[in-house]
Amino acid sequence: MRTLTAGRLLPLLGTLLAALLCALGPGAGTASAHAALTATDPATGSVVPTAPQRVTLTFSEGVLLTADSVRVLDPRGERVDEGRPTHVDGRSGTASVGLRGGLVDGTYTVAWQAVSADSHPVAGAFTFSVGAPSKTAAKVTTAEVDPTVDRLYGTARYAAYAGFALLVGGCVFAGVCRSSRPVQRVAVGGWIALFVSTAALLLLRGAYTSGKGPGSVLDLSLLGDVLNTKPGAALLSRLLLLSAAAVFLAVLFGSFARGDDGRTGQERRDVAFGLGVGGTVVATGLAATWAMAEHASAGLQTWLAMPVDVLHLLAVGVWLGGLAALLSTLWAGDPVPVAAVRRFSRLAFASVCVLVATGLYQSWRQVGSWGALTGTAYGRLLLIKAGLVVALVGVAFFSRRWTGRLTDRAEPRKARPAAKNPGAAKVPGSTGAPGGAKSPGSAKNPAGGKAAGGRTAAGGKGGTSPERAAQLARQQAALTKAAGKRRRDADEGRSGLRRSVLAETAVAVVLLAVTTLLTGTQPGRSETEQKQAGAARATAPAAGPAEARIPYDTGGPNGRGTATVRIDPARSGDNTLDVRVAGPDGQAVDVPQLEVSLTETRKKIGPLRTPLKRLSAGHWQATGLQLPMAGEWQLTLTVRTSDIDQITELRNVKIN
Template sequence: MTRFLSALASALVLILLTPGVAAAHAIIDRTEPGIDKVVEESPKKVVMFFSEPIEVTFGGLRVVDTRGRRVDEGATQLVPGRDDAAEVALRRDLPNGTYTVGWRVVSADGHPIEEAFVFHIGAPGKNPLGLTDEILSGDSGSGRVEGSLLGATRWLTYLALILLAGCLVFVVGIWDRTTVPPDVSEFFERRLRRLASSAWVVALFATAWSLPLQGAVAGGLPLSDAFSVDVLGGVAETRFGAVALLRLGLLGAVAACGFIAWRKYSLAELRTVGAAARGRQPSPAGLTLAGTLLIVLLVTPGLAGHPGATPPVWLNIFADGLHMMGVGVWIGGLAVLLIAALPATGSIGDSERAQVMAPVVQRFSDLAVVAVAAIIVTGVYASWIQVGSLSALTSATYGWVLLAKLAVFVPLVALGAFNQRYVKPRLESDGRRGGATLPMLRRVVRLEVALALVVVGVTSFLVNLPPAKLETGASGPFITDTRIGDYNLNVLVDPNTIGENQIHLTATKASGEPARIFGMRVELSMPSEQIGPLPVRGRRLAKGHYVIQGRQLSVEGEWRLEVFARPSRFEEVTTAIDLQVGP
């Protein structure tokens, strides 16, 4: 138990030290008026269309003229009948000139995004860049600390729900079917209660803390301001907040069921009288209720994440819930085996210990095979939905992190196969060899649990990234983040199809503030068709933000985009990006 908690604490520290990810999963499809476009008449409103559903509770659209005066009227709202578009009304008969639209929205999976663009009435004004510099350089109250803490709550929530599922399945499907000595059963019951209670407390506090943290990150607020009634109320109105509140309610119901169940019967008493005592097991209705509550709990991460925002939503939610259930049975069961079952048999002789653990390991291994099969099938499906192509797997951050998760998952499965093929038969065939086999089992399970902690940590990081098919443009606009010199570079190619495109290049410092760039240019090439390089110079829209517009992307397929930036008048840095251009 102590070693498990040490590994848990170490993993948590690593997550807290990881910089908070500011990835935004919704990107602009189009705007009305268009970005940097000239319109002849004063528009009645500004409308923005995004690649996925958005929320405007912690943001909105703000329109100002070149003197910084607000020209929008009323509150920002979703376009009637749509959840992927926002609009704000404008004053009537605006004079000719340049106007700046500063906007901030939250993607359906809870990630905030903000930017600014300009449009012109009649003709560009004296300041054709508008006030994008001032808007984008404004200090945000939240930073890496809030983002890292929010990531930690997500990881702890995953881990706690997995442990709760493992506790229930292990007791009902494995331990409760095995006859063991009374002292062994009493020890197991104490450990199980401690593990289940700890998991419940972690899930409760991680979920509760995620509410103000989400308010801070989504609203760009310092954490001290995120505990206000207005902010918490705003979070409760979002999908993230509604799911978090649902989870809190389900955790309360689980606690009530657990309290009633443990008051009515004792596992230790059941095992004392052996099979004859099975008449005092929990009622089928009670087990059904507890199982249903845990299933819904395991679905909640998907409701607030990618599955809940990616069509077909119902199928993705089902697949994600089944994936979580498989992880709960396998990984959660491993934790129970390591923390409760194996230590519980430490007080008896080696031969008897092997005889007790043999059926436990056998039943768990059989369940684990089914669980791993469910994990693999649903994992492949989710990867296909979020990645979409092999090229996206190796050219997007999401794809590389997914491969890293797979690199840890494969040896984890191999260790499980080793237990299934080698350890389980030795325990089943000869109890006298238990003295040698059980220590081996303990070492393998410890390694499995350690790898499982890494997998859960990578998963909590993965859900904070934009899907690979969105990042690579396999479906709609292309968006990615990379490094150029000492700065972060965001690249957006819209609409990423043959013909006219806009390439937005935005360089930022590590703090998120716009970088000072004296010029940007790109060279576009398609090596497979011997096209290019085609040099194009960027036009400055704001500090650190350049745009390139043209019809250089004339053929469907894989293009190479080389970006050159001048952080000073006498220095040039470069980076290269591959993108898949659609028809």
């Protein structure tokens, strides 16, 4: 059976990660809108008798507004909104903007663009009419995220997650298990990746939410708008926390790690306690910058979801970042005490328990139903993530078995350096080496021995040249490194642990990619609710004529009869009103006076009247009856059968 090495595993990992991103990336992008427009005032497509003072939009969840979040265009395509859009009564799920006075009749277009509470951009448009519909010259294109900006933003988000994991995991491994140069490189590399990616996210944020191209990344006005939003504040807070993290790294891997600061044992314990408290505060603050600006900050139970999200991220960092630290230590061949490996094993197990508990809650909160688990993009990604976690735990089981087989062994004693001439030092491969090969500086080697005339090959006399000494030192270092790798590979327990940890790390890289895609995908619960609302609208009874049969009795001679009032199509906007009057025998009859009006009593609209035109005996009709909105309308019918005999009847009709 062939051994799985880094040379074979890393290309396979890259191929798997690329295929996963290609397969899942487009699907995630199409479902990135997390806030849906649920209502508008004036209603979409409605006709209002007079111009409103404001336009108000209502969303399924909170949205973040900018100066251009709501734009209202008149029939000529000119803006008629004034002032900055605001939330109604402090409700984050609303957006309202004022309109200028003296608006002319016609069709108005409302273009809106906002950022949902979990940091994803949403946009759309609708129309309403004042007085009567008209042609409009307004042209609105819905802003979409620029593809290049979208890819750069997604890459930066992945780098931020990876940097956070490496930073937290590397520091925890150094403090709890073992500090070394490879662990320091992991932690510092994580800090650099997190800092650079956060700065990139802050610069790309304006272009990402406004739908502009990469050229707008350095637009200071967009950057100012971003800093006034919750995601922008979170990113800026992350940069400030990283400055504190830099000080923490300097102390952790500086004099404290070297132990040359002259502190006593108690003083070092006090410093270690301070580092633990300070590091926990900084790591929690960094995790909170995600929780306060993404899925946990919107939807159900935000008061619980945000701290749970912080715990989830910390567990991910401790586990996956610690794996990277352990792998780098094993790969470098540095001695790792068995006690340190076992401490990390226990720490990783605790992290997995926290990860599973918090992940189950997050899954319930974001998915909500078994159907959404397989019927939405978020649910399918969540299943992939769960499968990767199971695979990771399975590989970790083998790592724990290898950990149980570890034993501490004494490191081989290093050879003493040559007393005088560095060029005369023996290196592996000399007369004492296997095969009996001579050293590069042996007497028979003209490159290292004397040339004719008693001088050295480099022209010196009585010793080796500096160039030759440097070459021998490089050879010695290479041979020592190769010997160290042979000793490392000869330890079966550590070699097996290194391979299993490498496999864990490979799965963790893909797991982070799926997690990044999840943060950019609409939660399954929200997607299911939107689909159900759309299905309810699709299956609702089609709008059709509304009809009311109204018996009347004016009390005079020939004062009894029935009026049938028909409104077609009984929708907001233009309607036709048809009235037929019949006597007790069912025959059509004329009456001296007939009037019909409609009133929306809740919103105090009306009464709306329209003149009726007699078409034939007992048949009247009116066209162009404008009803501004849907709802329950009160129909008022007035019938006069003589100069003194008259009656008014009331009925309710449903307008769609």
